[in-house]
Each structure stands twice: as structure tokens, then as C-alpha cells.
Amino acid sequence: MIAVRTVHGRTDRVVVVGAGLSGLSAALHLRGSGRDVTLLERDDRPGGRVGSYEGPGYVIDNGATVLTMPELVRDALGAVGSDFGTTTPPLELHHLDPAYHARFADGSTIDVHSDPGRMVAEISRVCGPAEARRYLELRRWLARVFDAEFDTFIDANFDSPLDLFSTGKSAFGLLRLIAAGGFGRLGRQVARRITDPRLRRIFTFQALYAGVAPAKALAVYGAIAHMDTSLGVSFPQGGMHVISEAMADAFTSAGGHLHFGADVVRIERSGERAQAVHTADGRAFPCDALVLTPDLPVVDDLLRSRRRRRQRISPSAVVLHGTIPRATTSHWGEARHHTIDFGAEWEHTFTEIAARRGRGRLMSDPSLLITRPAVTDPGLAVSRDDVEHEPLSILAPCPNLESAPLDWVRLASAYRRELLQTLERRGYRGIVSDYVVDHIDTPLTWANRGMAAGSPFAPAHVFRQTGPFRRRNLASPDTNVVLAGSGTTPGVGVPTVLISGKLAAERICGPL
Numbered sequence: 001m002i003a004v005r006t007v008h009g010r011t012d013r014v015v016v017v018g019a020g021l022s023g024l025s026a027a028l029h030l031r032g033s034g035r036d037v038t039l040l041e042r043d044d045r046p047g048g049r050v051g052s053y054e055g056p057g058y059v060i061d062n063g064a065t066v067l068t069m070p071e072l073v074r075d076a077l078g079a080v081g082s083d084f085g086t087t088t089p090p091l092e093l094h095h096l097d098p099a100y101h102a103r104f105a106d107g108s109t110i111d112v113h114s115d116p117g118r119m120v121a122e123i124s125r126v127c128g129p130a131e132a133r134r135y136l137e138l139r140r141w142l143a144r145v146f147d148a149e150f151d152t153f154i155d156a157n158f159d160s161p162l163d164l165f166s167t168g169k170s171a172f173g174l175l176r177l178i179a180a181g182g183f184g185r186l187g188r189q190v191a192r193r194i195t196d197p198r199l200r201r202i203f204t205f206q207a208l209y210a211g212v213a214p215a216k217a218l219a220v221y222g223a224i225a226h227m228d229t230s231l232g233v234s235f236p237q238g239g240m241h242v243i244s245e246a247m248a249d250a251f252t253s254a255g256g257h258l259h260f261g262a263d264v265v266r267i268e269r270s271g272e273r274a275q276a277v278h279t280a281d282g283r284a285f286p287c288d289a290l291v292l293t294p295d296l297p298v299v300d301d302l303l304r305s306r307r308r309r310r311q312r313i314s315p316s317a318v319v320l321h322g323t324i325p326r327a328t329t330s331h332w333g334e335a336r337h338h339t340i341d342f343g344a345e346w347e348h349t350f351t352e353i354a355a356r357r358g359r360g361r362l363m364s365d366p367s368l369l370i371t372r373p374a375v376t377d378p379g380l381a382v383s384r385d386d387v388e389h390e391p392l393s394i395l396a397p398c399p400n401l402e403s404a405p406l407d408w409v410r411l412a413s414a415y416r417r418e419l420l421q422t423l424e425r426r427g428y429r430g431i432v433s434d435y436v437v438d439h440i441d442t443p444l445t446w447a448n449r450g451m452a453a454g455s456p457f458a459p460a461h462v463f464r465q466t467g468p469f470r471r472r473n474l475a476s477p478d479t480n481v482v483l484a485g486s487g488t489t490p491g492v493g494v495p496t497v498l499i500s501g502k503l504a505a506e507r508i509c510g511p512l
Contacts, residue, residue, distance in 0.1 A: 004157040004507075007480045011289045011508045012036055015277050017264050017302075018293030020048025021494060022484040024247040025076045025501025026291045031256045032079030033509040038285050039251065040262035040277065047244035048293075049456055050494065053321055055438040058382040060321050060391040061240045062441070063456070064494050065338065065371045067093070068227040070234050072498040073243055079512070080254035087246035087253075092237040094376050099233035101336035103426075104198050105344035111336075112202055114232035127196045138193040138203060141180065142226040148176035149220055154490045157503050158468035177220065186221055187214040201346055203229065205367075208397060209493055211314025211460030213350035218463060227495060235337065235376050267302050272479040289480045289508045293501075295458065296471065296487040298450040303481065311465060314457035314492070315353040315360075316400040316446060320416060322437040323382060323389040328430040329372065339370040341426060353399050360399025362406075362415065366422055369395040392435060394419060400453035401443050408442040416440060458486035466491070473500070474507045482507045 012035060016027045019041035027039045045051060049063035070093055077083055084091035097118070098111035110126050113119040116139060123132040152173030181189050190203050204214035206224040236242045252258050262283070267290065268276040274290040292299050296311075329335065343349065343365035352361040374380040374390035381390045396419055398404075420432045443454030452459070459465045470491060473483040484504035486492040491500075506512055 004159050005474055005477055006506070006510055007289050007474070007482065007508050008477070009273075009288070009480065011480070013286060013288045014038070014291065014508060015040065015285050015287040015289075016291040016293065017277065018048060018485070019043075019046040019244070019248060019258065019260075020293055020485065020497070021050055021244060021247070022486070022497040022501040022504070023048075023291065023293040024244060024251065025072075025498045026293070026484050026504045027251050027256055027501075028076045028247060028254075029079045029502050029505035029512055030291075030508060031251060031254050032081075033505065033512070035509070037251075038257040038259070038287075040264055040279065040285065041258070041260050042263040044260050045245075046248040046258075047241050050240050050244055052239060052241035053439050055321070055323065055391075056382075057384065058323060058380065058389075058391055059239065059241070060380075060393065060439075061373065062321065062439070064240055065369075065373070065393065066228065067234045067236065067240060067243070067494060068231055069495040072495055073247070076247060076498060076502070077250050080250055082250035082253070084246075087249045089238060089242055089245060089249075091242060091246045093234040094237065096233045096235055096337050096376065098336065099228060099338065100202070101334075101339045102198070102202055103339060103341045105342065108198065110198060110202065112229055114230055119229075123199065127199060131194060131196050131199065134194045135199065138190065139230055141189070141193060142203070142222045142230060144180045145177065145182050145220060146223040146226040148173055148180055149182065149223055152177070153220065153467045154223070154496065155499055155503075156490075157474075157506060158472065158489060159474075161468040180219075182218070182220040182222075184219045185215060186217040186219045189219045189222065190214075198342075201342055202340075205340065208315070208350075209457065211312075211354075211455075211457050211492070212462060213347075213354055215347070215350070217461070218466065220466070221461065224493065233338075235373065237377055237379075239373060239377070239380065264302065267481075272476060272481075274481050287480075289482065291482050291484055291504050291508075293483070293485040295449075295451045295485070297452050299483060299487070309471070311452070311459040312462055313400050313402060313453040314455050314460040315403070316398050316443040316453070316455040316457070317441070318396045318398050318412070318415060318419075318443075319441040320392075320394040320419070320435075320437045321439040321441070322392060322435055324392045324431065324435045326381065326388045326390050328434040329390060329392075331429050332427070335372065335375045337372060337375045339372075341368045341370060341423070343367045349397070353397050353403070355399065355403050357402050358405070360403030362398055362404075363396065366396055366419060368419065368423070370423075371395070389436075394423070398443065400455040401447055402453040406443075408444040412440050412442050458492050461491055473504055
């Protein structure tokens with residue numbers, strides 16, 4: 001195990017800022033280690049990017065819709081002796097099969113199953129048995145990448161890139177990753193193993209989560225595809241936001257102190273050490289150690305950081321949230337929880353949305369993620385005037401505000417119409433007339449929440465912002481301020497921010 005820095009001195013009282021998944025994970029692990037933990041959240045509910053919106057008579061997730069590696073949630077709950085069935089609300093997980101339904105411009109479709117036998121049958125049906133055999137080789141390679149990097153790169157703290165060579169275990173993991181081609185390009189490695197362009201999209205689109213085009217993403221991010229397509233996708237009864245509610249309940253039941261409406265505006269410090277946190281309503285919370293989980297621009301403001309490292313930020317997204325009559329969706333074919341509707345110009349999409357400063361464009365041929373959670377959990381449906389409606393979210397990747405500083409106040413409604421008209425042409429009959437949109441999130445939404453360049457996906461995982469090169473969660477040996485969340489190690493995504501919270505706790509208490 002790498003001997004990494006921990007906070008010096010007393011760490012009996014810890015304040016955690018932000019009750020998103022990383023803050024909740026950190027708080028649970030810290031409370032489980034015996035610390036007196038106070039968790040401060042500026043909103044009126046937990047969750048952050050895994051929270052919810054309330055519409056007329058219904059609740060809909062406002063962020064992540066994909067849960068992989070749910071055992072990381074169980075680990076955080078287990079730190080205080082809790083489990084899925086002991087929280088209020090309890091966590092009941094549904095395995096999604098298929099995890100995704102992919103639709104292509106040529107009219108073909110592919111269901112993505114985590115079970116290898118079912119996936120072989122599906123690929124044989126659509127692409128032929130030879131491609132199904134190649135899929136099994138790809139699956140083995142994705143597992144090799146994941147196994148080589150999880151302990152070494154993902155579930156690990158770093159003080160320096162040299163830490164990769166400081167123990168035999170780390171060096172061995174690095175050698176395994178090199179041997180697997182993990183530092184090549186993801187698109188190229190996948191293309192070496194499968195030939196059908198539709199399958200190549202299915203096993204590389206996850207690079208967008210990391211903020212990089214598949215052709216440029218490091219092959220180490222095949223680990224995300226492995227989580228999605230091999231380890232499986234789950235959905236909690238009631239919605240993704242139930243995860244944060246359950247974690248918050250476990251924390252307070254274990255004696256943790258959780259304050260909502262606590263907008264942190266100032267950190268009282270002596271040198272590099274935080275002594276207290278002050279909120280906008282005049283309260284002060286003394287601390288021996290502090291965990292900050294907000295986005296990096298907010299963190300830098302709180303720390304009054306003079307030196308702000310220039311970072312490349314991921315593309316952003318426009319997300320529509322609302323409801324639609326089930327009578328309308330019944331004409332769309334077999335119901336699926338997640339549908340990825342790929343445009344024909346997939347590669348060009350990344351050129352448009354990931355362009356450098358000022359050159360970004362909205363997708364000319366959109367690829368969209370359509371989420372229908374009531375397909376899995378019928379209790380999420382709502383009845384209006386004796387007509388049953390289901391929640392529906394549509395996510396459209398788009399440039400961030402540095403790439404394309406668009407006027408989203410003026411543009412949002414027009415772009416909503418354009419997206420719905422595109423889907424209507426692709427066979428989603430009635431979506432233009434029947435879909436009631438109650439919330440639209442745009443890059444401006446994210447910017448107003450303090451997210452850099454209006455992106456909810458944080459700094460992109462280019463090489464210089466990956467692994468030990470990502471912003472460290474403990475800046476110096478003299479500080480008692482630790483970072484967690486998607487901007488620091490290990491990065492973006494539900495599993496990784498849960499790990500980030502645990503790694504932050506380890507900076508305070510030592511190995512857990």
C-alpha cells in the first residue's frame with residue numbers, strides 16, 4: 001500500500017461541505033471512524049447531481065440516471081453499520097436488463113445486456129456470430145483494463161505520479177495496464193477487437209462521461225464501458241435520488257449532524273489550516289479538519305486561491321425533464337428504461353461539442369439519451385385527468401460555455417423544440433404535441449450552480465487531468481482541508497465520486 005499524506009494534528013471534529021454523493025460518502029466513512037461529523041448542504045435536500053425535481057404530482061431525478069457498482073453505496077452505509085434495507089427510505093435495487101437500448105440511423109437496434117450469453121445472442125442476431133465471438137474478446141479486454149487499474153488508479157490516493165512506482169503492487173498494476181494497452185486510444189483499441197460500427201459506438205460512448213471523444217480518450221476509460229456493459233446497471237426503487245436520501249438517513253441515524261440551507265460563504269483559517277466554516281445566515285461551525293466537495297471554482301473562491309490552474313472542461317448538456325402520456329409512448333415500440341438514439345454523424349458530433357474555445361457548435365445530427373424510469377418502477381407514473389403519464393428525461397450533449405458562449409436564456413425553448421422535432425422524425429410519434437416539459441437544464445443552469453464553464457461533468461479526463469495528474473485532494477502537508485467530488489481524484493461518475501469521498505476520509509483517518 002502506498003504511504004500517502006494524512007492530515008496532521010487533531011481530527012476529532014470534521015465539517016463536510018456538500019451533501020452530494022461524495023460528501024455523503026466522506027461523512028459516512030468519517031462517522032464510522034468515530035469522528036464528530038457535521039455535514040452542511042446549501043439546498044433543502046441531499047443529492048447534488050443525484051438529486052430530484054418536483055413537478056406537478058411527480059418527482060424526477062435531476063442528474064445521473066445510471067447506477068453501476070452499487071456495492072460502493074453499500075460500503076459507505078456499512079461504515080456506520082447500515083445496509084440497503086435498514087435506511088429510511090430503504091434501498092431496493094432493480095437490475096436493468098437491458099442496461100441500454102441503442103437505436104441507429106439505419107433503423108437497426110441493439111439491446112445491451114450485461115449477461116454475456118444474452119449479449120452474444122443479441123449481437124449474433126444483429127451483427128452475426130463472428131462479431132459475437134469478437135465481442136467476447138472485447139469483453140475480456142475491458143475486464144483486464146478494469147482489473148488492472150481499479151486498485152492502482154481509481155481506488156487510491158496519490159501525492160505524486162511517482163507513487164505509481166513506490167510499491168510492488170502499484171508498479172505491477174501499472175505494468176498490467178501498459179500490457180493491456182491502457183495508455184493507447186480507446187477508439188483504436190475497441191476497433192481492433194470488433195468491426196461493426198454500431199458496436200463500436202456502444203462500447204465507446206462512455207468516453208463522453210469522461211469529457212473526451214472516443215478517438216482521443218485513453219483506453220483506461222474502457223473501465224467505464226466495463227462497468228456499464230459487463231458489471232451491469234441498476235436502478236433504485238423510487239429513483240436515483242433515493243440513494244442520497246438513504247445515505248443521509250444512515251448518517252444522521254449514526255449521530256452525524258446534517259444541516260440544510262447552510263450556504264458556506266467563508267472559511268476561517270490560520271495559515272493553511274481551517275478553524276471554522278461560516279454560513280450565509282451567520283452560523284459558524286468549528287472544525288479540526290474540513291472536506292470540501294463543491295465544484296472547483298467554488299472551492300477556489302472559498303480558499304481564496306490566487307493561483308488557479310487552467311483546466312480543460314468537459315462538454316456540457318441540455319436536459320429536458322417532464323411527463324408524457326403512456327398512450328403516446330405505447331406507439332414507440334418495446335419500452336426501455338434507457339434508450340441511446342444515435343445520429344448518423346456520431347464522430348462529427350464530438351468535433352462540434354468538444355471544440356476548443358469559441359468554436360463549439362450544437363449537434364447538427366443529435367445523439368440523445370432518453371430515460372423512462374417508470375418502465376422499471378411503475379410507481380413513478382402520475383395520473384392527470386384520468387390519464388396516466390410517465391416521467392421522461394432527454395439528455396442532449398452540448399458545448400460548454402467556454403467552447404460556445406451561447407445565450408441560453410434566449411435559446412433554451414427553441415432548442416427544446418428542435419430536439420423534440422428531431423425525435424418525432426425518428427419515430428417518437430406524439431412527442432412534440434404530448435410531452436410536457438417542466439424543467440430545462442442548460443449550461444447556464446450548471447454555471448449558476450458554480451460549475452466550471454457550465455458543465456456538470458467537471459474537468460475532462462485528458463492525460464494531464466487523469467489519475468495522479470488530476471487535482472490532488474490534499475494540497476500540502478500543512479493543510480487540514482481535503483477535497484472530494486468529481487473535480488479531484490479519481491474523477492467523474494457515480495462510482496468514482498463515492499470512492500472520492502472514501503479517499504477524502506482516508507486523508508483524515510488513514511486507511512479504512
